Amino acid sequence: MARIAVIGSGMGAMAAAARLAVAGHRVVVYERTATYGGALRRVERDGFTFDTGPALLPLPAVYRDLFVKTGKQPLEECVDLVQVDPSARHLFADGTEVSLPNASRAGVVSALDEALGAGTGGRWGDFLVRAREAWDRTRRPLLEEPLWPNWPVLAEQEPYPSVPHKKLLRTRRAATLAEVGAWELREPRLAALLESHALAYGLDPRVAPASAAVLPYMEHAFGTWYVRGGLRELARAVYERCLARKVEFRFGADVARIVEKDGRAAGVELAAGAVEEADFVVAGVAPGVLRDLVPQATVRGDGEVPPQSGAPSRLTVLLALRGGRPERVAHRTVVHSADRDDELDRLFGERPGLPSSPTVVVTRPDDPATTPDAEHEAVTLSVTVPSGFSVSDSDVERVLGVAGRALPGLRERLLWHEVRTPADIADETGAEGGAVPAPALAAADGRLLHPSNGTRVPGLFAAGGWAHPGGGLPHAGMSGALVAGLIVEGPEFRGSQ
Incomplete structure (x- = not known):
């Protein structure tokens, strides 16, 4: 039985902790804040309850596997997992809208044809077929296996089978x-629909590789899911599974450095001065935090995937509204920007800031647990913003103005609102500027790969959204599975079968 110290209690770190504990190891989690869950936090006020991190769960099979491998109770007995239908409602800048059924290709094709014109659904359906091919080519190396030592192969090869396109007497393929x-x-509206999936993960569609087609494909193929009570309930279930497997949690335990002995990780030193010995250390922290924990050693060296930098953040506005949730309202509505170029320049260009017309995601869960009674509604607005962005009152007013397109009578219904900024995300996760990591993607010269779960310090591993396979709830869960496999089976571990 090995002693394992886990730094941080985000979803990737807890997934690793549960799997390592069930393998017979003694696992202690050191969390500098007062609670678990990383970005999966909750705000409660006056009987209203809001998620402040992800609002929906794609690819729930990752967490189903975690619960199967770590105990007798399956995921569905620990949380109330429901499929959201429609998957999303999209409001475009020209006033047209479409609601897309969940995980139904035929339904999506029909809805697009009816809303946007004959033939649009067929083009989207054909795109999803090509996106599936990219998914099939990259699923194992980018989600289920440790990062290949020859990772440049993933960086150089574009897995999306682009359609030849003639332009100026030349045949080109989308890159x-x-x-x-x-x-x-x-x-244009189909393009906006496509690009909204990249924007939700903080990716600039102008430079994101064509392989980012797997992001809308994941949602289409595996559906979008909600957990009754909010996604924080998923974090609670994983935490309780850790406790059932005898994982020990120490909250308010700020790790100052990773202790090394004979050239390998040998434990952690807390800010209070105590040294806790360990045979392995799992760091579920942001890259800058990890560098500070081992200043005397090179954690990531030349020739390896470097940590991502400059990832955007998220602005969240929580709305407490008078009046109950109307029937047949979509759980998620995407209000598209009226000026796509200005939005992308503000997010990713040299003029950082909130665009005049940001894309706003409006989340309206049909969940009595989120409100004090049936005569009120809890709504969350989410906007991608530059990391480190300082939010002003006028920015919030702009977001509310855009959201009014999806929420008629918003101003009259508004009881109060709370704002969650990049600074709040930085406080909760330790990520510089409140940056939110994107999932790993192939091609693009490796810019969207993440560092491997192993490090140059023997005995030190990295889990969570800032390590392979990157950000997003499914990817964080898989990072925990990969770290557990590498520790239990050793470097010969090649992933789930």
Whole structure:
């Protein structure tokens, strides 16, 4: 039985802790804040309850596998997991809208044809077929296996089978997601629909590789899911599974450094001065935090995937509204920007700031647990913003103005609102500027890969959204599975079968 110290209690770190404990190891989690869950936090006020992190769960199979491998109770006995239908409602800048059924290709094709014109659904359906091919090519190396030592192969090869496109007497293939939208979908609203999936993960579609097509494909193929009570309930269930497996949690335990002995990780030193010995250390922290914990050693060296930098953050506005949730309202509505170029320049260009017309995601769960009674509604607004962005009152007013397109009578219904800024995310996760990591993607010269779960310090491993396979709830869960496999089986571990 090995002694294992886990730094941080985000979803990836807890997934690793539960799997390592069930393998017979003694696991202690050191969390500098007062609670677990990383970005999966909750705000409660006046009987209203809000998620402040992810609002929906794609690819729930990752957490189903975690619960199968770590105990007798399956995931569905620990949380109330429900499929959201429609998957999303999209409000476009020209006033048209479409509601897309959950995990139904035929339904999506029909809805798009009816809303946007004959032929649009077919083009989107054909795109999903190509996106599936990219998914099939990258699923194992980017989600289920440790990062390949020859990772440049993933960086160089574009797995998305772009359609040949003739332009100026030349035949070209889409290399970016924006080019896929322009050349293959050939409809501005379809392109906006495609690009919204990248924007939700903080990716610039103008430079994101065509392989980012797997992001809308994941949602289409595996559905979008909600946990009754909010996604914080998923974090609670994973935490309780850790406790059932005898994982020990120490909250308010700020780790000052990782202790090394004979050239390998040998424990952690707390800010209070105590040294806790361990045979392995799992760090579920942001890259800057990890560097500070081992200043005397090179954690990531030349020739390895470097940690991502410059990832955007998220602005969240929590709304307590008078009046109950109307029937047949979509759980999620995407209000698209009226000026796509200005939005992308503000997010990713040299003029950082909130655009005049940001894309706003409006979340309206049909969940009595989120409100004091049936005569009120809890709504969350989410906007991608630059990391480190300082939010002003006028920024919040702009977001409320855009959200009013999806929420008629918003101003009259508003009891109060709370704002969660990049600074709040930084406080909760330790990520510089409140940056939110994106999932790993192939191609793009490796810019969207994440560092491997192993490090140059023997005995030190990295889990969570800032390590392979990157950000997002499914990816964080898989990072925990990969770290557990590498510790239990050793470097010969090749992933789940």
